[in-house]
Amino acid sequence: MRIEQKDVDLVIAVARSAGDLARRMIATGQATVREKSSEIDLVTAADVASEDFIRAALDRLYPGVALWGEESNQPPAQDDFWVVDPIDGTTNFAHHVAYCSVNIALQEGLTTLLAVTYHIGLDCTYYARPGRGVYVRTASGSEQPLHVSSTSTLRKALLITGFPYHRAESQDNNGAEFAYFMPRTACVRNLGSAALDLAHVAMGAADGYWEGWLNPWDIAPGALLVREAGGLVTTYAGREWTIRDNNIIASNGDAALHAALLEGVRVARTGLSETRLNVYG
Numbered sequence: 092m093r094i095e096q097k098d099v100d101l102v103i104a105v106a107r108s109a110g111d112l113a114r115r116m117i118a119t120g121q122a123t124v125r126e127k128s129s130e131i132d133l134v135t136a137a138d139v140a141s142e143d144f145i146r147a148a149l150d151r152l153y154p155g156v157a158l159w160g161e162e163s164n165q166p167p168a169q170d171d172f173w174v175v176d177p178i179d180g181t182t183n184f185a186h187h188v189a190y191c192s193v194n195i196a197l198q199e200g201l202t203t204l205l206a207v208t209y210h211i212g213l214d215c216t217y218y219a220r221p222g223r224g225v226y227v228r229t230a231s232g233s234e235q236p237l238h239v240s241s242t243s244t245l246r247k248a249l250l251i252t253g254f255p256y257h258r259a260e261s262q263d264n265n266g267a268e269f270a271y272f273m274p275r276t277a278c279v280r281n282l283g284s285a286a287l288d289l290a291h292v293a294m295g296a297a298d299g300y301w302e303g304w305l306n307p308w309d310i311a312p313g314a315l316l317v318r319e320a321g322g323l324v325t326t327y328a329g330r331e332w333t334i335r336d337n338n339i340i341a342s343n344g345d346a347a348l349h350a351a352l353l354e355g356v357r358v359a360r361t362g363l364s365e366t367r368l369n370v371y372g
Contacts, residue, residue, distance in 0.1 A: 092156075092171050094197065094204050094220055103216050103228065105148045106193040106209035112144055113137040113178055113211060117187070124185045135185055138162055141177035141193065149173055156197075161308045170200045174334070176308035180284030184211070194286040196311040201333045206312035206319075208286045217290045217316055225293050225319040239322040239343035240295040245272075245351040248298035250279045251288040255304040255367075263360075263367040265303065271359040289313025292341050293320035299352050303327070303338040303368045310339055317341045323349050327356050327370040338370055 116122040122137035142160045149158060157167035160175040173195060178184050180191030189212025197205040206225075208217045217237070219225040228234045242248050250272055258264035273279050280297070282288060285305055291297040293316040311334050314324045323344040324332045332339050340356065342349040360370065 092197070092199055092204060099205065099207075099218055099220065101152055102149075102195055102197075102205060102207050103209070103218060105145055105152075106195055106207050106216060107214075108148070109141040109145050109177060109193045110209050110211040110214075113141050113184065113193075116140060117184065122185070134162065135178070135181060137184070138178045138181055142175060145173075145175050145177060145193075145195065159307065161306065170198075172198050174198055174308045174311045176286065176306075178211070179208075179286040179309060183283040188283065189213070190282050190284050190287060192284050192286045192290075194308060194312050196308075196315070198307075198311065198334065201335070203311055203315040203334075206315035208290050208312050208316065210287060210290070217293065217312075219293075219312075219315045219319040221315070221319070223319070225316045227294065237294045237316075237320050239292060239317070239320045240298050241345070242298040242343060243345045243347055245275055245348060245355070247277055248348060249277045249296075250352075251282055251291060251297045251300045252279060253281055253283065253285060253288070253302045257304075257367065261367050262365055263363050267359040267363060268301065268356055271355050275355070285309040286313050289317055289341055292322055292343065293317045295320075295343070299340070299342040299348065301327070301338075301340045301352060301356060303370070305337050305339060307334040314339070314341065325349070325353070327353070327360075327368075329353050338368060 116137040122135040142162045157172040176194035179194045184191040193209040195207045206219045214230040216228045225237045324341045327338045
């Protein structure tokens with residue numbers, strides 16, 4: 092499937108409209124909250140409405156292309172498909188924290204052809220196509236290219252991560268990895284949207300990001316953003332990340348820094364008495 096600039100503009104418009112819908116719903120009290128898998132795994136009416144809107148809009152623009160969304164969660168049976176997180180950072184959104192996003196990727200099998208991450212709070216969009224670089228577009232339409240940072244040591248690195256919903260039930264909950272990196276870095280942040288975390292690595296605001304127990308809709312767009320900004324994206328085991336993987340390490344691409352992230356995760360996980368993440372299989 093060939094993606095042109097007009098397709099970029101169309102998909103950005105869809106993402107922005109979905110974000111507008113989410114903002115209106117929470118402002119008017121329509122974004123009611125309920126639990127999904129647990130009392131801390133939330134979904135709002137805005138998540139569902141946003142995904143329905145995106146599905147209908149993309150189906151009109153690109154009939155016949157399947158959609159794999161977080162809320163419907165129907166894996167596609169064809170090579171060309173959209174991966175959609177209607178609101179990445181639902182917990183933030185439900186608590187009126189502006190760090191949340193609409194996440195859309197177009198896949199051709201394992202290859203991401205288009206990445207669009209719309210920041211609901213800041214009304215700006217990060218987007219990328221393979222070999223075309225990564226850009227941020229403001230609400231006014233102005234754009235600028237993005238590039239990863241030049242940090243080369245773990246001690247000076249600002250990292251971002253997140254924690255799984257089962258964090259109170261298992262020792263394998265990213266606590267060991269967090270404890271390893273916190274004293275060895277400039278700082279580690281937990282901000283609440285994997286999509287925006289990866290965008291921050293792409294723009295050079297953060298030097299690295301790691302997290303496990305993720306889904307394709309969480310990180311497919313962001314992985315392309317980081318790669319197009321000059322960064323490196325692998326699994327915890329060091330393999331090139333694909334949408335088949337539920338764990339990720341993204342960095343600015345500095346070889347020493349990425350190696351330190353891989354080593355830190357490996358060392359931290361070695362001490363676990365149980366594991367819930369199949370990292371090296």
